[in-house]
Amino acid sequence: xxxxxxxxxxxxxxxxxxxxxxxxxxxxxxxxxxxxxxxxxxxxxxxxxxxxxxxxxxxxxxxxxxxxxxxxxxxxxxxxxxxxxxxxxxxxxxxxxxxxxxxxxxxxxxxxxxxxxxxxxxxxxxxxxxxxxxxxxxxxxxxxxxxxxxxxxxxxxxxxxxxxxxx
Numbered sequence: 001x002x003x004x005x006x007x008x009x010x011x012x013x014x015x016x017x018x019x020x021x022x023x024x025x026x027x028x029x030x031x032x033x034x035x036x037x038x039x040x041x042x043x044x045x046x047x048x049x050x051x052x053x054x055x056x057x058x059x060x061x062x063x064x065x066x067x068x069x070x071x072x073x074x075x076x077x078x079x080x081x082x083x084x085x086x087x088x089x090x091x092x093x094x095x096x097x098x099x100x101x102x103x104x105x106x107x108x109x110x111x112x113x114x115x116x117x118x119x120x121x122x123x124x125x126x127x128x129x130x131x132x133x134x135x136x137x138x139x140x141x142x143x144x145x146x147x148x149x150x151x152x153x154x155x156x157x158x159x160x161x162x163x164x165x166x167x
Contacts (some may be wrong), residue, residue, distance in 0.1 A: 002026045002048055009154035010048075012110050020146040030110060043108040047098060050114035050151055054092030064089065067125065071132040081143035083122035086150040088114035114153040 001023035003014045016027040030046045037044030053064035070077040090113060098113045119127075129136045 002030065005148045005150075006152075009152045010112055011154040012112060012157050014112075019148065023146075037108075043106070045102050045107050046110045047095075047102060048110060048112045049095055050088035050090050050112070050153060052092050052095050053089055057092070063087075063121065063124065064128075067128045067136070068132070070138075071128055071134045071136060077136065077138040078141045079121055079125070079138045080141060080147055083125070083138075083140060084120050085143075085147065086118040086120045086152065087124075088116070088118045088151050088153050089124070090115045111158045112153040112155060113158070114151075114155065116153065116155045118150065118152045 001020065002016050002018055003010050005017075005019065006014060008014075016030070018024040018027050026048075033044045033046060036042070051062065051064070053062070057065045058069070059065070067077065094115070095113055098111075101107075102111070125136055125138055128134075
């Protein structure tokens with residue numbers, strides 16, 4: 001959301017270029033944190049999370065819980081665009097681990113947190129279909145304004161692995 005669409009993998013060096021008000025609010029928070037740290041001599045760390053999924057997210061409106069609700073309860077499921085847009089999905093326990101490591105380390109700056117692997121929405125639908133043994137038939141609708149084609153992160157510079165998830 002903060003970086004916007006990038007032709008290369010997103011890393012800790014990727015500049016901010018938000019495409020939506022949501023992304024702009026994230027960029028503003030990072031900028032405020034950095035300015036506060038500089039002004040008052042404090043180290044600051046921003047963790048840029050990819051698409052987080054996990055238990056207790058059943059009612060969240062992100063794609064993984066929406067897909068599982070669709071698979072278990074029916075109804076209609078819409079995919080924006082052709083479904084070939086791709087994202088990096090990271091498990092919530094790995095995100096929690098990264099936050100703990102960031103608190104315990106001397107890390108500063110901006111760090112992407114993800115799994116390091118991206119898959120398409122269509123592939124995610126296929127995976128959920130396989131897990132639930134349901135033949136999911138989503139409906140494709142027009143892509144939303146500001147929709148990024150892909151999120152592919154480079155985790156190699158994230159404090160030399162200090163903040164990388166444990167799994």
